[in-house]
Amino acid sequence: MLPYLVLFCGGVFLTVCQSFGVLTPLPYGGGALDAYGKLMGDPSFFASFFFSLGVAAVSALFSVAAGTFLAYRVWQLPRQLASAALVYKIPLILPHISVAFVILVFWSPSGIMSSMAHSLGFIQTLHQFPNVLYSGWGIGMILAYTLKGIPFAMLLVMVLLVRFDIRQVQTAAMLGASGLRIFFTIVLPRLAPAMHTGFIILFLYSFGAFDIPYILSESRPGMLSIHVYNLYFKHDLARRPEAMAILVIMFCFSLVFIIVYSKIVNHLDNGVRKL
Amino acid sequence: MRHALIFLVLVLLFVLPVVVLVLVSLAPGWRFPDVWPENFSFRGLIYLARHQKQILTSLSSSLLFSLLTVLTTLIMCLFPAAVFARNKFPGKALLEGLLLTPALVPPMTFAMGLHFLFIKFSLADTLVGVVLILAMFSYPYMFRSLVAGFQAMGEGYGICAKNLGASTLSILLRVELPLLMPAVIAGGSVVFLVAFSEYFLVFLIGGGSVASFTGILIPLLNSSNRSLAAILTLIFLFLPIVLFLIIDMVLVRVYRKKGMV
Amino acid sequence: MTKKCIFLIALWALLILPGSSLAKDSDDLLLDIPFQQIQEQARDTKVRWYMFGGWAHVNDWVDTYVAGEMKKQYNIDLIRVPMDAGIFINKLLNEKAAGKKIGNIDLLWINGENFKNAKEAGLLFGPFAEKLPNVIKYVDPKSMTHDFGYPVEGYEVPYGRAQFVFEYDRASISTPPKNMDGLKEWIHSNPGLFTYPQPPDFTGSAFIRQIFYAVTGGHEQYLSGWDPDLFAQKAPLLWDWLNKIEPFLWQKGQTYPKDSAVLDTLFSRGEVAFGMSYHPSHAQNKIQEGSYPNSARTFVLADGSIYNTHFTAIPFNGPNKAGAMVLADFLISVEAQLSKYNPDKWGDFPALDLARLSPEESKKFQAVDLGPATLGSDILNPVAVPEIPTEFLEALEQGWKENVLDK
DSSP states (O other): OOHHHHHHHHHHHHHHHHHTTTTTTSSOSSSSTHHHHHHHHHHHHHHHHHHHHHHHHHHHHHHHHHHHHHHHHHSSHHHHHHHGGGGGGGHHHHHHHHHHHHHHHHTTTSSSSHHHHOOOOOOOGGGGGGOOOSSSSOOOHHHHHHHHHHHHHHHHHHHHHTSHHHHHHHHHHHHOOOOOHHHIHHHHHHHHHHHHHHHHHHHHHHOOOOOHHHHHOOOOOOOHHHHHIIIIIOOOOGHHHHHHHHHHHHHHHHHHHHHHHHHHHHHHHHHHHOO | OHHHHHHHHHHHHHHHHHHHHHHHEEEEEETTTOOSSSOOOOHHHHHHHHTTHHHHHHHHHHHHHHHHHHHHHHHHHHHHHHHHEEEEEEEETHHHHHHHHHHSSSSHHHHHHHHHHHHHHTTTTTTTHHHHHHHHHHHHHEEEEEEEHHHOOOOOHHHHHHHEEEEEEEEIIIHHHHHHHHHHHHHHHHHHHHHHTTOHHHHHHHHTTSOHHHHHHHHHHSSHHHHHHHHHHHHHHHHHHHHHHHHHHHHHHHHHTTTTT | HHHHHHHHHHHHHHGGGGGOOOOSSSHHOOOOOOHHHHHHHTTTTTEEEEEOOOOHHHHHHHIIIIHHHHHHHHHHHHEEEOOOHHHHHHHHHHHHTTTTTSSSOOOEEEOHHHHHHHHHTTTTTTTTTGGOOHHHHHGGGGGSSSSSTTTTTTTEEEEEEEEEEEEEEETTOOOOOSSSHHHHHHHHHSTTTTTOOOSSSSHHHHHHHHHHHHHHHOOOTTOOOHHHHHHHHHHHHHHHHHHGGGGGGGGGSSSSSSHHHHHHHHTTTTTTEEEEEEEEEEEHHHHHHHEEEEEEEEEEEOOOEEEEEEEEEEEOOSOHHHHHHHHHHHTTSSSHHHHHHHHTTTTOBBSSSSGGHHHHHHHHHHOOOOOSOOOHHHHHHHHHHHOOOHHHHHHHHHHIIIIIIII
């Protein structure tokens, strides 16, 4: 196990070095903190950063919420339907980039949803179709991440649901609790660990991944990962430290996020009565 | 009625895309305002037939390195998972968190620096290098699964076997591993899928020498040749499903024989 | 623990041994021996050619015709590896920095900015172009002195020619704009139907260079080399033009297609009215592929249409340089260039000097039917203008981001 940690840390270390202009392939002319300075002074960097955060947060939240709800309902299905419900695992197998493709096929102005709107009489030409993919809000990416994220959240939650004693639910129902009440006060707290794990994983993944933005990213603001990709591969090699600097910032952010989130969750948990 | 509704939602969300992919693969020109494609063409399928050798090669290569990654992560995580599941020691939570980081941070952050190191160690452009880097960022899934598995299994069986005189290795292989199978399968499936669908890392570290199915799929997903993109995606979907079905069947048979099901 | 160490060391040894430094000496030797010997050395070997893989028909041409001929003539196994130029440059860069003397790339498809980056970083082998018999016989030396204004010095071999064209659908637009001003008017009267790929995409970058030439009074002023003052003086004219049309662009200019493939899709599906491409035969190819409507055609603007040559080159650590040289030579041969010119295969314009061909060879080239969508050299040549030096290119791309995208 240790060699791997060494390699992982080695890789991160090298990234950090290159962001300071050390150990770059071509001799670097600038100062050590030049790359960071350039980023801090670039408003588009911050725009991209917060945009990436926003897209990641919305898609992760929605995935976990919808995923938990769907998992709960699927768990309640009678046995015959339960095996058929395994179709929810399909998007798990599809690569992210294919899911992006599917969203493109559905939601582009010349796509399926637009054709349906046309046949229902809502629009006449394809240009009247509302701007889903290119609005500047990253809706296309959010849809794609959510389509991938819901089954993932469902999977995590199912693991806990399977161990759940359905008699507790039945008892509560017998005592007169409504469906909603049962869900929120009995089931949800038990599922919380899976939900938190799911959120952290989905959030951080969407923040840094570049498969889906590769297909669906918008120009302004763009996702951070695409910016890094462009800086690394498409621009002058002298801009390598900038790319590495962004990566270092993303890495630090991820670490800080994990720590802070875990602390907050632990804090909240201590106030909850355990059944 | 409620059940039917949920079922409808599931189908719409998860099955409809596959149906649409099938349609797109047969009708590349499908566009507004047709709700159902007008012109079907087999151009995509013909391309498939002509390039079957290339597609099969990359498919088997992807399969190979994904399976190797599963094996590597299993070997990597087995012992540490046992230690983690059964012992309490100071700083355990912190160490566990640290061990899980590679799966949480964007792979780009360490992959690019790592590429340089791999070249220095002559690991770049090799199958071994690709397996290593895939294992490096997917092992947390196997690790977590195994820890849960060990915790669920408990130490009882192991202690019994030890009392009866079995060696540690023997206990591991003959008592614990079979009991861990569900956890291994769960973790292994995730690792397999992660490795199988990885494009960027395989590309970067494999340097073009290690074929991968994603290497063919991704450039085409970007192009305007939609039917090819759809067909290759469907193939991509097909393989793991078949694999998982096979594993399921084999395992059920084996466990049934052993009387464990 | 010791077992692990031994295993690791054994693994390491196994991996390092084959890669020990064979001949850098034999590489230099290659530049001195006669070409027949190089051909002999290349016989029965494997050649790995790394090139852009996003065009299925080009991939097919390489996999069937080129690979077939190499096998037939030299028993060489050609392995095509799809990889973007920016990525393989990066790979070579890391390999050079790590001291990897034997890599796994034999031949590259490259030009322009990527070539400059590669040559400056010492990633290329050469000069070898002058050794190839087909180059000596058929290539006009003047056409391979500079690549985007950067001296080639024999480090790459011409492969094909490209020229920037616009694409439109004849069924929706009867007369396309004739020049830049006409284009601007058209955009203003038809909002939402025009866009261009976001620089630094290759095609989008070429588009803004075209406009740059047109609005700043032509290309000659830039050809003498990088001039920061000239750029600072002239660039604002470009930003002005682009910013003025921005509100009338597709999606009101809020977002630009990520690359030319996305623009192709938009055009093919009728979401925008114009496509553009650096390859004159691109539209014809797409028609034959079934992606573009049969009524798609191309046009050029009177203000000038940029042309360039694309090349093949050999990396410094190529394992089979002899094989790569033989392949590069074959690609610039008359048969290969003729096959490549055929729109059923690719339609890429030849990089040969047509004046050096024999009458029968010349006739063969003239007989090629480029298809209805591709313009012939009689229309393309009069408006052809050369590419700009690469420093301008970088400055334009960065300037576009700062002055157009981020505004």
